[in-house]
Amino acid sequence: MKFEIIKYNNSYKEIWNSFISTSKNGLFFFERDFMEYHSDRFKDHSLIILKNNKITALFPANESEKQIISHGGLTFGALIISHTVKTSEVLEIFSEIKQYYSELSFDEIIYKAIPHIFHKYPAEEDLYALFRNDANLYRRDISSVIDLSQPIRFSETKRQLVRKCKENNVTVTENTNFEEYWGLLTSVLQKFDAKPVHTIEEITLLKEKFPENIRLYEAQKDGNILAGIVIFDFGNVIHTQYMAASPEGRKAGALDFINHFLLDTFKDRKYYSFGISTEKQGTYLNEGLIQQKENMGARGITLDFYSIKL
Template sequence: MSVEIKKYTQEYFNDWNRFVEESKNGLFFFDRNFMEYHSDRFTDHSLLIFNNNKIIAVFPANESGNEIVSHGGLTFGSLILSHYVKASEVLEIFNEIKKYYKAFSFNEIIYKAVPHIFHKYPSEEDLYALFRTEAVLFRRDISSVIDLANPIRFSETKRQLVRKCEEKSIIVAENENFEEYWALLSSVLQKFDAKPVHTVEEIRMLKGKFPDNIKLFEAKIENNLLAGIVLFDFGNVVHTQYMAASQEGRKLGALDFINHTLLQKFSDRKYYSFGISTEKQGQFLNEGLIQQKENMGARGIALDFYSIKL
């Protein structure tokens, strides 16, 4: 196979997006409309891989000093592949990518593998290529996921909270206005010296570009906001990107009630994802946080980070 590598430029905007949509492991946040909302924070150095003038793979990436990161502004990176690329060809693509970046004097690629549950079709040829190129696993986070075809039931305590919310006639509904919830979310995170990754302006803009993929669900009683969850909808997987509850909402178990409601709403999907419970590059497990997710029936998958020396 003859591989040609080209650096991404705006002239490939539509070609890139069309390929990601048709690929076997692409996600909506690899769409350039998503990737470029924070383009001022990252120096893009993404690649398109061609064979006979046809795109067969793309590699979302940015520069960070002497490193290439895939991708610093996204949860995952990875080589995004056509359905028709074979394992031996992925090995060749990896070797060509390494040569390409080395020629620009970069000394390392940080590769964040897309977990298998997010693949539209089996797509772990990259993991084999990482092994063959002697990539080093240097970080592993644990994320909590519910298998919607065979869910483990909520703990008794969680079920009691759900019943309490039902008795109080708490309403869970989708809301396209993010302002009130963002104020609640920001105040909750502020207690931990943190803030949302996205500003309210950014999440509003992204919602406008991806109305079917980004959704806000809120729990209210008599129009009083108790809790909310922002979902990223990846098709096979629905992922809780942000969760927060007011003090009253925590007492009532409003977040548990939203999750209970959403698990029923999205029961036709494959997985319901809560995200990671690890800190300090995966070295610290927040046991209280992961227990909350496990009490709703979630169990662990690994999110892996690899270093490829050039």
């Protein structure tokens, strides 16, 4: 056997995080401080794949009864690989991972592929391996993204709202304290019988752990918050994680104003991501939501979920 598989434990934390930072498709939320903020909800069963006693790949995952999910607490969580790994080796790694979990009596792997825009270097060998292993594509969400090298203009309506905010002296500032905005966000989501994925305690902890990656921008007028957007900074990609506006902020177009500000602030990056507009395992498209994003120039990429039977 060319590869050795080790189950992750805390003694590997430092080398795990180091590999994430140097891999070709690793992201900050695969670092253990992020993955473990909700460790009470997910039973970790991540893997380290070695070749000649050197890490070649990581597989962030948790177990749920007879399933292995990569990863239940993250938007996606695929095989993280080094720049040196070749396609034939990825095929072998997949076979070893399947055998490892099968021998432990798991019967399925849920694999959430990382969209290509988040790769630091081309890294779709896993998609070929999924095909070769008869993986079933059972869910597909559509996410809206702006290519910052050639952005499409805002719609005329949204440009008018941006001008209106400027004329009314609305300002956009970064705030390191999330508490007041979380109150606004929570009240907005309650109207839809929903709540933020992260509690204020969790997002505050994650902000402390990843101060450069998790940032809050607020639109204010006369000291009052009109709207806010939390971004996850993935380097090549700026991803909007939480967006909410007060009734006054919605009327003023404050969210459009923040997005316009952020698109200019991060114009040196590759992509600006708004996230998905689908529900019910991807079978329902929220047309009103995706229209708002498309009116800012965003267009679609997919987030794909695969099932591998063991």
